[in-house]
Amino acid sequence: MEFRQAMTKTLAKLMQEDEKICILDADLSKPNGTKPLYEQFPNRCFDIGIAEANMIGIAAGLSAYGYKPVAFTFAPFATRRVCDQIAVSVAYAKQNVKIVGTDPGITAELNGGTHMSFEDIAVVRSFPNMIVYDAVDDIQVSQAMKEIMKIDGPAYIRMPRKKAQPVFDEDYKFNLFKADIVEEGTDVTIIASGVMVAEAKKALELLKQDGIRAELISANFIKPLDEKTILESIKKTKHVVTCENHSLIGGLYSAVCELVCKECPQKVVGIGVKNRFGQVGSYAELLKEYEMTPQDIYYAAKESLK
Amino acid sequence: MESIAKEIRIKTLECIASIGQGHIGGSLSIVDVLTVLYFKHMHVDPKKPYMMGRDRLVVSKGHAGPAVYATLCQKGYIPYDELLTLNRIHTKLPSHCDMNKTPGIDMTTGSLGQGLSCAVGMALASKLAKDGAYIYCIVGDGESQEGQIWEASMYAAQKKLSNLIVFLDNNGMQIDDYTKNINSLIDPAKKWESFGFYVQEIIGNSTIEIDSAIQKAKAQKDKPSMIILDTIKGKGISFIETVGVSNHSMPITKEQLDKALEELK
Numbered sequence: 174m175e176f177r178q179a180m181t182k183t184l185a186k187l188m189q190e191d192e193k194i195c196i197l198d199a200d201l202s203k204p205n206g207t208k209p210l211y212e213q214f215p216n217r218c219f220d221i222g223i224a225e226a227n228m229i230g231i232a233a234g235l236s237a238y239g240y241k242p243v244a245f246t247f248a249p250f251a252t253r254r255v256c257d258q259i260a261v262s263v264a265y266a267k268q269n270v271k272i273v274g275t276d277p278g279i280t281a282e283l284n285g286g287t288h289m290s291f292e293d294i295a296v297v298r299s300f301p302n303m304i305v306y307d308a309v310d311d312i313q314v315s316q317a318m319k320e321i322m323k324i325d326g327p328a329y330i331r332m333p334r335k336k337a338q339p340v341f342d343e344d345y346k347f348n349l350f351k352a353d354i355v356e357e358g359t360d361v362t363i364i365a366s367g368v369m370v371a372e373a374k375k376a377l378e379l380l381k382q383d384g385i386r387a388e389l390i391s392a393n394f395i396k397p398l399d400e401k402t403i404l405e406s407i408k409k410t411k412h413v414v415t416c417e418n419h420s421l422i423g424g425l426y427s428a429v430c431e432l433v434c435k436e437c438p439q440k441v442v443g444i445g446v447k448n449r450f451g452q453v454g455s456y457a458e459l460l461k462e463y464e465m466t467p468q469d470i471y472y473a474a475k476e477s478l479k
Numbered sequence: 480m481e482s483i484a485k486e487i488r489i490k491t492l493e494c495i496a497s498i499g500q501g502h503i504g505g506s507l508s509i510v511d512v513l514t515v516l517y518f519k520h521m522h523v524d525p526k527k528p529y530m531m532g533r534d535r536l537v538v539s540k541g542h543a544g545p546a547v548y549a550t551l552c553q554k555g556y557i558p559y560d561e562l563l564t565l566n567r568i569h570t571k572l573p574s575h576c577d578m579n580k581t582p583g584i585d586m587t588t589g590s591l592g593q594g595l596s597c598a599v600g601m602a603l604a605s606k607l608a609k610d611g612a613y614i615y616c617i618v619g620d621g622e623s624q625e626g627q628i629w630e631a632s633m634y635a636a637q638k639k640l641s642n643l644i645v646f647l648d649n650n651g652m653q654i655d656d657y658t659k660n661i662n663s664l665i666d667p668a669k670k671w672e673s674f675g676f677y678v679q680e681i682i683g684n685s686t687i688e689i690d691s692a693i694q695k696a697k698a699q700k701d702k703p704s705m706i707i708l709d710t711i712k713g714k715g716i717s718f719i720e721t722v723g724v725s726n727h728s729m730p731i732t733k734e735q736l737d738k739a740l741e742e743l744k
Contacts, residue, residue, distance in 0.1 A: 204679075216607060222637075227596045227630035234600020237578070237586055239531075240610065242600075257590050258627075262597055266587035267579055 177206030179311035180273070183318045184243065188214050194322070197232055197244040199225045199342035205245045205275050205334060229255045234269040235260035241269055241322065244427075247281070247390035248274030252293035263327045263378060264300040271321065272297075273330045277307075278418035280368060281451065281460035285398035289451020295423020297329045298396050304328040305396040307367035307417075308391045316347035317393070324349075331367060336424035338371035340391070354406070361474050363405040365416035366392040366425045369444070369465065373416045376470035387474055398428050404436055412477040416444040416470055442477045444470050481685040483553065484514040485743055488715045490549035490562060494572070496736040497563035501574065503719055504712035504726035506546035508650045508683070509538075509617055512708055515549040515689040516615055525555035526586045528582040532610035535585040535601055539594025539628075540619035540648060541575035542728075547584065548572050550574065556583035592625025594618070599635045602643040602703075613697070617646045621653030622661045629674070635703040636675025643703040645676075649683065650712035652724045671705040683708025684715075716742055 188194045189211065196218040202208045211218040221228040225246055232242035244251070251274035254261070263270045274293055276282075281289040297303050306321060306328065308314040313470065314332055321328050340355065355370065356377055365373040370391045380387050387408050392398065407413050417425040426443035433441055446463050460466050483544035487510050496645075517523070521534040538547050545565060552562045557572075564570040575589030588594040593610045598616035605612045618628060635643050645668055651658055664670065672678045677699045681688040689708070696704035713719035713726040716739045722729060731739075 219603065221634055224627075224634070226593075227599070227634060230593050230596020230631065231600035231625065231634070232534045233593075233603075234537075234586070234597035235604045236600075237597065238601050238604030240604050240607070258593055260595075261587065261590040262593045460501035472724065 174311040175336050176311055176314055176332045179315045180396050183315045183363040185213060187322055190310045193241045195235055196238050196244045197221055197228050197242055199223055199228045199246045201246055204465055207245055220296055223302050225250045225255050226258050229258035230262050233268045236268035236270050243271040245273045247288055248277035249288055249290035256296050260300055264302045267302055269325050270327050275332055275334050277331045279456060282456055283453055286451040291420040291446040294419050297388045302327055306330050306394050308332040309370045309391055310340045312341045312345055320349040340370050346434035350394055350397055352393055352402040353391040355389040355391050358386040360385045361387045361412040361477055362410045363387050363414045364390045364392050364429055367418050369416040369418050372467050373470050375467035378472055384441055386469045392425055395428050399431055407437060414442045416471045419445055421445045421447055441475045444473050483518050484511050484686055487514055487553050487633045489740055489743055490552055491546045492736055492739050493563050494549055496731045498566050500730040501545055502728050504543040506543045507714045508710040508712045509543055509648050510546050511684045511686050512646050512689050513546055515686050517550050517554050519690055520693050532612055534613045537586040537594045537598040537616045538576050539588050539616055540622050541588030544574055544576050551583040591622040592627035594627050595631040599631050602640040605642055614643050617648060620647060620649045620658050620664055623664055632674045639701040640703045641699045641701055645705050647707045648710055649707050650710045652712045653723055654727050656724055676705040677702040678705045680707040683710035683725045703724045
């Protein structure tokens with residue numbers, strides 16, 4: 174299933190159960206898949222038009238009144254464009270606003286450099302009170318949204334729109350603020366987030382051919398980071414690689430380095446965008462361009478073992 | 480009403496003088512509208528500052544905090560002693576309005592342009608809740624240089640938010656100069672009319688005119704209201720008024736405070 178279908182299906186169910194939930198869009202309800210909710214819940218869906226700053230402010234006002242707004246737009250417009258609105262009207266004001274940034278990083282594909290956010294996590298992660306979740310697949314995002322909506326406070330949900338590469342199966346049980354050990358291993362810890370969990374999973378197969386057993390952790394939350402799960406794994410394997418669909422500045426790599434620096438100083442090898450802007454291309458082409466393929470992850474793991 | 484406004488002016492000055500400096504000009508210019516709102520129109524209860532269905536005020540020009548605190552003090556939300564803690568570390572009264580610190584403050588503001596969007600969100604929420612509340616919002620004329628003010632205005636009219644009553648503190652000044660010399664609104668009445676608002680322009684420091692304008696605004700059925708308050712920045716105290724644009728944030732000594740209080744008597 175597509176991420177957006179899973180999200181809309183989940184929200185439709187939640188909105189039936191909770192009449193405080195509202196949806197806000199900035200003229201992207203069709204691409205983001207929220208459009209069907211407007212027919213089902215016409216009073217609680219607001220298409221604000223092409224005015225993201227206004228959308229975030231309106232969401233804060235709805236929240237101040239006791240409603241639970243969920244605001245959707247593409248990841249760059251959901252974060253860097255409305256940075257101060259999130260900082261002041263949402264995070265500092267402690268408002269219960271959920272912001273969904275779609276098509277983060279290279280999943281913006283043909284929309285290219287202007288629409289390709291490699292810095293969205295960095296922008297929102299630095300605000301106190303913010304929670305940052307990077308969705309792995311459709312099965313996870315359905316469960317995660319249910320749990321995140323129970324939090325009385327702001328959160329940033331980062332999610333591609335289109336079809337997910339499956340990582341988790343129907344037996345999966347999402348735990349709020351918990352990382353998942355996707356596969357256990359002893360030689361190197363690979364911590365991945367978002368779509369990079371699927372890519373890292375492929376890298377595990379390559380490493381197995383060399384007799385290397387990597388432990389794959391899906392971080393899920395960049396903030397708060399599940400420090401316990403990550404540290405236990407690093408202390409066991411003594412080697413660590415991070416993989417993210419984001420800049421190495423301010424995202425998962427930074428968050429893990431901040432933790433490792435404090436608790437168990439050592440080398441951390443990062444897979445992610447290295448101080449560059451985006452560009453047009455297919456997902457596969459961009460994965461290659463920014464050195465984020467399973468092969469790249471394989472080399473990174475080998476390097477960490479040196 | 481006039482005597483209450485005078486009391487609030489005194490308290491505003493005492494509040495700012497307690498730390499020796501602050502946003503005096505833009506606080507004094509809105510004292511009259513605050514007086515009419517809290518002592519005539521707003522359905523609020525100082526004993527229950529978070530009461531559901533209450534009328535709400537978003538002071539989008541958040542730097543006017545001291546005038547709002549003085550009004551809340553006059554109304555019974557804040558004890559007088561607390562009024563004299565402005566901007567002291569860990570105070571409940573920071574220079575810019577903070578809903579999580581001060582009982583009676585309905586929205587956190589200070590980064591200009593954002594408060595009107597929040598008020599639009601509240602007006603939508605009130606319509607959803609069908610609680611019959613009015614949402615009031617005060618924006619500055621300088622603040623209206625922010626694009627978000629116009630994004631919010633467009634959408635308020637689109638959604639026919641007749642429960643939203645906005646005031647423009649049209650005092651003609653901003654930090655760097657007179658607004659006409661920086662980036663003029665030229666004709667704010669025409670602008671907001673063309674945006675779909677019911678617009679009135681009045682003497683903004685007249686409690687009688689403010690009261691009557693709010694009554695007319697409340698009679699609107701399908702339009703948000705804009706009440707343009709032609710005000711004087713620093714209104715009420717001659718030596719502050721004559722300072723002009725420099726009264727946005729200025730020092731005030733004990734002697735000046737005494738002189739000002741004398742003038743108000």
